[in-house]
Amino acid sequence: xxxxxxxxxxxxxxxxxxxxxxxxxxxxxxxxxxxxxxxxxxxxxxxxxxxxxxxxxxxxxxxxxxxxxxxxxxxxxxxxxxxxxxxxxxxxxxxxxxxxxxxxxxxxxxxxxxxxxxxxxxxxxxxxxxxxxxxxxxxxxxxxxxxxxxxxxxxxxxxxxxxxxxxxxxxxxxxxxxxxxxxxxxxxxxxxxxxxxxxxxxxxxxxx
Amino acid sequence: xxxxxxxxxxxxxxxxxxxxxxxxxxxxxxxxxxxxxxxxxxxxxxxxxxxxxxxxxxxxxxxxxxxxxxxxxxxxxxxxxxxxxxxxxxxxxxxxxxxxxxxxxxxxxxxxxxxxxxxxxxxxxxxxxxxxxxxxxxxxxxxxxxxxxxxxxxxxxxxxxxxxxxxxxxxxxxxxxxxxxxxxxxxxxxxxxxxxxxxxxxxxxxxxxxxxxxxxxxxxxxxxxxxxxxxxxxxxxxxxxxxxxxxxxxxxxxx
Numbered sequence: 001x002x003x004x005x006x007x008x009x010x011x012x013x014x015x016x017x018x019x020x021x022x023x024x025x026x027x028x029x030x031x032x033x034x035x036x037x038x039x040x041x042x043x044x045x046x047x048x049x050x051x052x053x054x055x056x057x058x059x060x061x062x063x064x065x066x067x068x069x070x071x072x073x074x075x076x077x078x079x080x081x082x083x084x085x086x087x088x089x090x091x092x093x094x095x096x097x098x099x100x101x102x103x104x105x106x107x108x109x110x111x112x113x114x115x116x117x118x119x120x121x122x123x124x125x126x127x128x129x130x131x132x133x134x135x136x137x138x139x140x141x142x143x144x145x146x147x148x149x150x151x152x153x154x155x156x157x158x159x160x161x162x163x164x165x166x167x168x169x170x171x172x173x174x175x176x177x178x179x180x181x182x183x184x185x186x187x188x189x190x191x192x193x194x195x196x197x198x199x200x201x202x203x204x205x206x207x208x
Numbered sequence: 209x210x211x212x213x214x215x216x217x218x219x220x221x222x223x224x225x226x227x228x229x230x231x232x233x234x235x236x237x238x239x240x241x242x243x244x245x246x247x248x249x250x251x252x253x254x255x256x257x258x259x260x261x262x263x264x265x266x267x268x269x270x271x272x273x274x275x276x277x278x279x280x281x282x283x284x285x286x287x288x289x290x291x292x293x294x295x296x297x298x299x300x301x302x303x304x305x306x307x308x309x310x311x312x313x314x315x316x317x318x319x320x321x322x323x324x325x326x327x328x329x330x331x332x333x334x335x336x337x338x339x340x341x342x343x344x345x346x347x348x349x350x351x352x353x354x355x356x357x358x359x360x361x362x363x364x365x366x367x368x369x370x371x372x373x374x375x376x377x378x379x380x381x382x383x384x385x386x387x388x389x390x391x392x393x394x395x396x397x398x399x400x401x402x403x404x405x406x407x408x409x410x411x412x413x414x415x416x417x418x419x420x421x422x423x424x425x426x427x428x429x430x431x432x433x434x435x436x437x438x439x440x441x442x443x444x445x446x447x448x449x450x451x452x453x454x455x456x457x458x459x460x461x462x463x
Contacts, residue, residue, distance in 0.1 A: 015276070016279065016282075019281075020283060048307075048329065050327075123331075127214070147212075192286075197283065
């Protein structure tokens with residue numbers, strides 16, 4: 001199958017992502033089959049839930065290898081939320097290594113020792129604005145001020161500043177969007193961020 | 209940094225009808241839920257909560273086909289409650305495009321469900337709803353089955369239990385104030401918000417954005433409402449609407 005493959009690995013919100021692609025008229029399908037992943041034009045890795053559970057679900061289906069192989073072809077890959085976190089090296093949430101496509105790790109929001117942030121709830125949940133650190137094809141022509149829906153208890157900390165596309169602040173400054181080459185990710189949920197997310201998803205579906 | 213607390217239309221449905229109740233009673237038919245969702249999309253609202261209010265009372269499981277119809281039109285965070293009793297149902301609902309499930313009756317009958325669900329899908333996707341009604345001498349008690357069954361439990365204790373079981377949020381509904389449009393039960397909000405560290409969504413009684421502000425000041429992390437979003441004017445004409453952003457700045461909810 002060609003088109004955008006939304007990886008179905010038993011973790012998360014495949015339905016809402018397909019709904020959004022349908023809304024913007026992009027051809028997308030869900031599959032948990034490594035062969036479908038291989039044949040698709042673009043790969044979207046969703047994810048809601050815990051880190052190790054996500055990695056185990058990918059590995060059980062042979063999807064961890066399939067995603068890495070796909071990324072090596074240079075075709076566009078995008079992770080959303082946990083799907084983005086899994087693109088990195090590791091997370092405080094789990095023990096298993098990530099996919100290792102972008103060098104970052106995930107830390108838990110911990111405001112216990114931060115007097116200025118002690119009132120902040122975990123997870124970081126709700127709409128928030130992001131600050132673009134550099135131009136990126138995903139963010140072209142998104143109406144300003146951009147805001148997106150976030151739900152996460154762990155945040156991405158990039159080892160190389162160049163991999164950070166957009167930042168958000170919640171007690172700490174963290175990477176709201178990352179990219180290294182053809183592999184990108186958003187911590188927020190574009191599929192649930194109405195007109196802003198619609199524009200971003202369209203950019204992903206149409207980007208070269 | 210978040211400077212916009214979440215404001216959430218809470219849509220009550222019975223089967224495939226959008227309704228609005230008063231004190232959990234006298235459901236008034238308002239129209240088609242999917243149409244309302246489309247309108248809320250255009251309004252760019254923060255989040256949407258859909259509750260099938262009679263499902264548990266009538267021992268009815270979630271209507272998965274219909275829930276999919278609603279989700280296919282919702283490009284904002286979406287939660288669903290009503291008749292959920294199993295982990296399998298929770299996973300199916302999240303898979304089809306809902307961010308959160310709302311659990312009320314099943315939490316009282318089987319608190320372990322909340323922990324199991326949180327372990328599987330993450331706390332952030334598991335909301336426990338507390339339906340509280342003030343009785344004599346201001347004593348508050350929690351109800352389940354759409355207000356039909358009294359549990360004899362205190363909302364603060366219930367909220368603490370929900371948090372310890374792994375719930376990610378509390379949807380705190382005042383049965384006494386539901387549909388009355390004369391303000392939230394601020395004491396209830398304050399007492400529950402102080403008792404837990406997870407976010408509390410206040411619901412029940414809002415008439416205008418000033419009430420949102422008061423609920424947030426009382427400690428709510430987010431404010432939900434029904435009537436405010438579906439009625440317009442003194443005569444309660446049915447009109448799906450959302451407060452203008454300008455008004456939210458004026459009352460200091462947005463900064």
